[in-house]
Amino acid sequence: DDFSCAKATADEARNHPDITVRTHTVVESVEGDALLRRLTCRDTETGETKTYDAGKDTFGVFVFAGYEPATELIRGIAELDSKGYVITDASMKTSCDGLYAAGDVRIKPLRQCITAAGDGALAATELERYALQMQKKTGIHPLRPAVAEPEESAAERASSQLFQPEIVRQLQTVFARMERGLELRLYLDDSAKSDELASYMDELARLTDKIQVVRVQAEEVAAEDKRPCVRVFCGGKPVGIAFHGVPGGHEFTSFVLGLYNAAGPGQALDESLRQRLLDWDTPCHLRIFVSLSCTLCPELVTAAQRLATLNPRITTDVYDLNLYPSLREAYQVMSVPCFLINEDGPHFGKKTAAQLLDLMEAART
Numbered sequence: 001d002d003f004s005c006a007k008a009t010a011d012e013a014r015n016h017p018d019i020t021v022r023t024h025t026v027v028e029s030v031e032g033d034a035l036l037r038r039l040t041c042r043d044t045e046t047g048e049t050k051t052y053d054a055g056k057d058t059f060g061v062f063v064f065a066g067y068e069p070a071t072e073l074i075r076g077i078a079e080l081d082s083k084g085y086v087i088t089d090a091s092m093k094t095s096c097d098g099l100y101a102a103g104d105v106r107i108k109p110l111r112q113c114i115t116a117a118g119d120g121a122l123a124a125t126e127l128e129r130y131a132l133q134m135q136k137k138t139g140i141h142p143l144r145p146a147v148a149e150p151e152e153s154a155a156e157r158a159s160s161q162l163f164q165p166e167i168v169r170q171l172q173t174v175f176a177r178m179e180r181g182l183e184l185r186l187y188l189d190d191s192a193k194s195d196e197l198a199s200y201m202d203e204l205a206r207l208t209d210k211i212q213v214v215r216v217q218a219e220e221v222a223a224e225d226k227r228p229c230v231r232v233f234c235g236g237k238p239v240g241i242a243f244h245g246v247p248g249g250h251e252f253t254s255f256v257l258g259l260y261n262a263a264g265p266g267q268a269l270d271e272s273l274r275q276r277l278l279d280w281d282t283p284c285h286l287r288i289f290v291s292l293s294c295t296l297c298p299e300l301v302t303a304a305q306r307l308a309t310l311n312p313r314i315t316t317d318v319y320d321l322n323l324y325p326s327l328r329e330a331y332q333v334m335s336v337p338c339f340l341i342n343e344d345g346p347h348f349g350k351k352t353a354a355q356l357l358d359l360m361e362a363a364r365t
């Protein structure tokens, strides 16, 4: 019948000239072609249905189906309520001694980051107290593993202007595992983004001798779509990975993982999946549209790049969609991650390597 949030918040929506609030209303259906065009809703009091027709325009639907706490792990160990939320006392202790719960999994009136963090602090402190008591009671003390201070590498000593020392340390770990050297070929124009990409890649290369950066002269390439772009090569051959834009934000990790997968040995892959991938025998080009702030995009990008680095017939081009609005129009991208398989699609949502391969097989038949 009405909003269940704070009245002041609800009033902002209610009084906004561009927002129409429909209470006691349910969505019956949405229809369209590649994009949503019509929505039919029903008034639950009068039974009357109304259709909103967007014509050639489109609209979005935000689906909120509620919450389901992922507490199967402790079912039968600690007490849960009928909806699966963990029952705790004020110190975050569950019904099982030594087991504490914090955050959204608990029964609580407000599920927000700040309350989850507060729960976590309390649970950790209480757990420490409990552990100390148990050590006194049992006389058993855990052996603390000796933590070796990582040696400062030459590149770290040189310090990075772009990356925090902790990131440099993690990058060094990845670079140390890489079996082969890589070449990052840059396709630039005279935009500020091109300068940004070049300095970003130069900085990566400065941290390791396994990465070389090469600027490809404009006249050497007739038409490299969507610049700036970085393509990864190994031993003079493309490894099937390209990023259009600057792989920062959440795409930084997937880009580095892509390099690791290209240089070998790469991330472990289930043996049956590896075999399916090696058996793949037709050219497949994956175009992936991402936004750097999307937390779902990196999983898809990493999966696609893993496939590409293991089978030369598979290639991936990743695009920072915010940089190329024309792609949004051309491919009717409603949300990210979005991808095309040999121009078939658009497909949406994060995918694992196995799910992506399933879709590639379906698109081929």
Ligand SMILES: Cc1cc2nc3c(=O)[nH]c(=O)nc-3n(C[C@H](O)[C@H](O)[C@H](O)COP(=O)(O)OP(=O)(O)OC[C@H]3O[C@@H](n4cnc5c(N)ncnc54)[C@H](O)[C@@H]3O)c2cc1C
Residues within 6 Å of the ligand: 070, 073, 102, 103, 104, 105, 111, 112, 113, 114, 116
């Ligand atoms: C759409 C939306 C918008 C929101 N907006 C805001 C906002 O603006 N401000 C705000 O403060 N809060 C907001 N929240 C709420 C906020 O996100 C949560 O309260 C907060 O993230 C809870 O933190 P948590 O650590 O308890 O749980 P989560 O952040 O959900 O973390 C739980 C983690 O455990 C992992 N996990 C689950 N099962 C297992 C397992 N068996 N093994 C290993 N890992 C496992 C999950 O993958 C997940 O990463 C929003 C929530 C949603 C859904």
